[in-house]
Every structure is written in structure tokens, then in C-alpha cells.
Amino acid sequence: DSGVTQTPKHLITATGQRVTLRCSPRSGDLSVYWYQQSLDQGLQFLIQYYNGEERAKGNILERFSAQQFPDLHSELNLSSLELGDSALYFCASSVNRDAYSGANVLTFGAGSRLTVL
Amino acid sequence: GQSLEQPSEVTAVEGAIVQINCTYQTSGFYGLSWYQQHDGGAPTFLSYNGLDGLEETGRFSSFLSRSDSYGYLLLQELQMKDSASYFCASTGGGNKLTFGTGTQLKVEL
Numbered sequence: 636d637s638g639v640t641q642t643p644k645h646l647i648t649a650t651g652q653r654v655t656l657r658c659s660p661r662s663g664d665l666s667v668y669w670y671q672q673s674l675d676q677g678l679q680f681l682i683q684y685y686n687g688e689e690r691a692k693g694n695i696l697e698r699f700s701a702q703q704f705p706d707l708h709s710e711l712n713l714s715s716l717e718l719g720d721s722a723l724y725f726c727a728s729s730v731n732r733d734a735y736s737g738a739n740v741l742t743f744g745a746g747s748r749l750t751v752l
Numbered sequence: 753g754q755s756l757e758q759p760s761e762v763t764a765v766e767g768a769i770v771q772i773n774c775t776y777q778t779s780g781f782y783g784l785s786w787y788q789q790h791d792g793g794a795p796t797f798l799s800y801n802g803l804d805g806l807e808e809t810g811r812f813s814s815f816l817s818r819s820d821s822y823g824y825l826l827l828q829e830l831q832m833k834d835s836a837s838y839f840c841a842s843t844g845g846g847n848k849l850t851f852g853t854g855t856q857l858k859v860e861l
Contacts, residue, residue: 679851680850683847692848734848734849741795741849745794
């Protein structure tokens with residue numbers, strides 16, 4: 636157990652629907668990162684939050700949004716789902732505010748596997 | 753933009769040494785990290801190079817050359833459990849931590 640909790644582990648839904656993925660960071664970590672990993676693909680950076688504020692943004696689609704709450708948990712909302720959104724969505728946390736702070740070790744959750752039919 | 757290129761697949765035998773290369777093009781480069789990911793699992797941190805040279809952590813070592821925009825991960829005394837995907841990652845402009853394309857390592861008997 637890495638200490639980063641993601642729910643749900645698996646989710647199957649239909650095109651056009653909306654889903655919310657939830658992440659609780661490791662105790663003491665203030666940064667939360669979201670990554671998307673499609674089949675046999677690398678990890679695509681979506682967005683990062685630090686202590687409730689957006690810190691960095693990747694190639695996140697406009698149909699996707701995220702936020703980090705005062706208790707530091709984060710949610711990733713995916714709407715108007717398309718077949719191509721089927722992927723493993725990882726949340727990771729770190730203690731650092733900035734991705735370039737030293738080693739900035741990211742601790743990943745087990746992921747949420749989204750299947751869009 | 754940022755890009756990190758790795759070989760897609762490497763195969764080696766148990767007990768051998770294998771090197772996984774990573775070349776990068778990033779603005780505002782700070783350092784290079786390496787992560788391991790088993791099939792369907794979460795990526796886990798292996799090593800970080802903030803300065804040029806070699807960092808050793810048990811059977812794993814990582815190297816960085818900023819002048820060549822190049823790094824590698826060296827795995828020694830390979831074990832079957834080392835079969836996994838390995839990703840290099842770097843931080844560039846905009847505070848983004850970008851991962852490489854990933855290298856699938858297959859360890860054979």
C-alpha cells in the first residue's frame with residue numbers, strides 16, 4: 636500500500652457520460668498529480684495541484700476538470716466521455732510544491748481503470 | 753515542449769546487466785528520475801539524478817550527462833522480477849513532470 640488511495644478501481648460507462656475519480660494523497664503530501672495511461676502508452680501528465688491551488692497543467696482536455704479540496708483529496712471529472720478516454724488514470728502525490736524540487740519523488744496510487752463502451 | 757525518448761523494448765537474461773537509455777529535450781531541465789511499473793501496477797520511484805554522474809542504489813544505478821541531454825538506468829544481476837516497464841522522467845518549463853515513452857524490459861532464463 637503506497638498510501639495514495641484511488642477510487643473506484645474499475646469503472647465501466649457509456650459514451651457521453653460523466654464520471655468522477657477520487658484520490659486521497661499520502662499523509663503529509665500537499666501536491667497531487669493526475670496522469671492518464673492508455674493501453675501500451677506512457678504516462679501523460681494532466682494536471683497538478685498544490686495545497687488546493689492549480690500548479691501546472693498538461694494536455695488536459697476541456698472536457699476534463701479537476702480540483703483539490705481543503706482536506707487535500709482531489710477529484711478528476713471526465714465528461715462527455717468518448718471511447719478514446721478509456722485508460723488507466725493515476726493519481727500521485729508528493730510533499731513538494733514544485734516538480735523541480737530535488738528528487739520530487741512521486742508516490743502513485745493503484746489507479747482507476749476507466750472503460751468507455 | 754518536452755520529449756524523452758527511450759527504446760521500446762529490451763531483452764536480457766537472468767543474472768546479466770542491462771542498460772536502458774533516455775535522451776531528452778526539455779526546457780528548464782532540473783533533473784532526471786526513473787520509475788518502474790509492473791503490468792497493471794502503479795509506477796514506483798527508483799532513482800534521481802540532479803547532477804551529472806552516477807547514482808547507485810543497490811542493484812540499480814542511474815547516470816546523467818547534461819551536456820549530452822542523456823541518461824541511463826543500469827540494472828545489474830537481473831532477476832525475473834525485474835521484468836517491467838521503466839520510465840525516465842524530467843521536469844521542464846511550466847513545472848511539469850514529463851515521463852518518457854517507456855522501455856519494456858523482458859528478463860529471460
